Amino acid sequence: xxxxxxxxxPFREIRQQxxxxxxxxxxxxxxxxxxxxxxxxxxxxxxxxHPIEVVEASRRLHYFIGAIxxxxxxxxxxxxxxxxxxxxxxxxxRAALFLVAAAALGVAFLGLKALEYSKxxxxxxxxxxxxxxxxxxxxxxxxxxxxxxxTGLHAIHVTIGVLLLxxxxxxxxxxxxxxxxxxxxxxxxxLYWHLVDVIWVFxxxxxxxxx
Amino acid sequence: xxxxxxxxxAWSALMCLLFATVGAxxxxxxxWSIVTSLxxxxxxxxxxxWFFMHLREEAGLVRLVAIGAGAWLLILILxxxxxxxxxxxxxxxxx
Numbered sequence: 346x347x348x349x350x351x352x353x354x355p356f357r358e359i360r361q362q363x364x365x366x367x368x369x370x371x372x373x374x375x376x377x378x379x380x381x382x383x384x385x386x387x388x389x390x391x392x393x394x395h396p397i398e399v400v401e402a403s404r405r406l407h408y409f410i411g412a413i414x415x416x417x418x419x420x421x422x423x424x425x426x427x428x429x430x431x432x433x434x435x436x437x438x439r440a441a442l443f444l445v446a447a448a449a450l451g452v453a454f455l456g457l458k459a460l461e462y463s464k465x466x467x468x469x470x471x472x473x474x475x476x477x478x479x480x481x482x483x484x485x486x487x488x489x490x491x492x493x494x495x496t497g498l499h500a501i502h503v504t505i506g507v508l509l510l511x512x513x514x515x516x517x518x519x520x521x522x523x524x525x526x527x528x529x530x531x532x533x534x535x536l537y538w539h540l541v542d543v544i545w546v547f548x549x550x551x552x553x554x555x556x
Numbered sequence: 557x558x559x560x561x562x563x564x565x566a567w568s569a570l571m572c573l574l575f576a577t578v579g580a581x582x583x584x585x586x587x588w589s590i591v592t593s594l595x596x597x598x599x600x601x602x603x604x605x606w607f608f609m610h611l612r613e614e615a616g617l618v619r620l621v622a623i624g625a626g627a628w629l630l631i632l633i634l635x636x637x638x639x640x641x642x643x644x645x646x647x648x649x650x651x
Contacts, residue, residue: 367610367618375625382629386636393640396586412578416571419600423567426608430559532610539608546600550593554581 351526363529370533374540377502381544384495388551391487398484403555405470405485406492410461411553414454415545421450422542425510425535432531435524437517440531444514447538451507458500465489492552499548502541509534566607573600 356362392399428443465471469479472490480486513534516522522530577596584592605611611619 364615364617367614368621371618371621371625375621375628378625378629379632382632385629386633389633390636390640392590393637400585408578408581412574415574419567419570419574422570422604422608423563426563426566427560429610430563536609539604543601543604546604547594547597550577550581550597554577554589554593556581556585556589 366529366533367536370536374536377540377544381495381498381548384491384498385547385551388488388491388495391484391491392555395484398482399488400555401481402485402488403553405468406553407461407464408553410457411549414457415549417450417454417457418542418545421447421454422539424450425538429528429531429535432517432524432528437520437522437524440524441514441517444510444517444531448507448510448514451503451510451538454503455500455507458496495548495552499541499544502544506534506538506541510538563607566603570600570603573603 352359352362356365424443424447428440428447431440431443462471466474469475470485470489472486472493477486480489513522513531517524517531524531573596577593580592580596581589605622609622611622
């Protein structure tokens, strides 16, 4: 959509500039999709080769914590979408408030994830940290390796997202980011956050709900 | 319909789909479980891309890039699966 703001070199009109900005961000997001895509392919292969063991391993995960975390991320995405809407209307304070709310939900997600990892450590299910002998077999060990790598990589992305959203809120309240000229910065950070949400939307059923 | 209302409705739909996917995991097993949970996840992703990630407002080029990312991912996963799915039939490694 067209939005207010200055046209910068080398663009001639605001719509063209906006499309180029969005295109750049979407191509970056495509590389993120491929990064996690490799992990998803590995999880699917393990599931096809060992259907029974994978379902048993999946049943031992805390699907309820995962469900709450999914709800938290979906709600934080709504907050970011509302922040972008406020930023487009040049309501800097309102946008900053929504961004802080989204970042706080992100922190809550990370807190629950940490709680979950500690529970899995107690149950002897956390690779690297737990005694390998406590896994029911090599397939469960492999599945939990993939679980730790994919959720860990996702948690790193959530952490980056929380820092981005928090920094953005500071810049908006401090007046360092002028609205609506620089609304694309809010939009691009929002896109990143939503993609991190989308990745979790797939990680959750694939890891926690294999039945 | 106001923009805020649209966004809140999209979020409500996402939460309903979350309940649906958890509910389905109690009822379905095996291939139906995978197909259903992936279909629900795809629907959620579509809602997020369309309403939250501005695809609704963008022109064809940006939409094409978004679909393109999914298409390459599909190639990666489907081609890997043709290998693993056909190995037992060829009498090769089954485990």
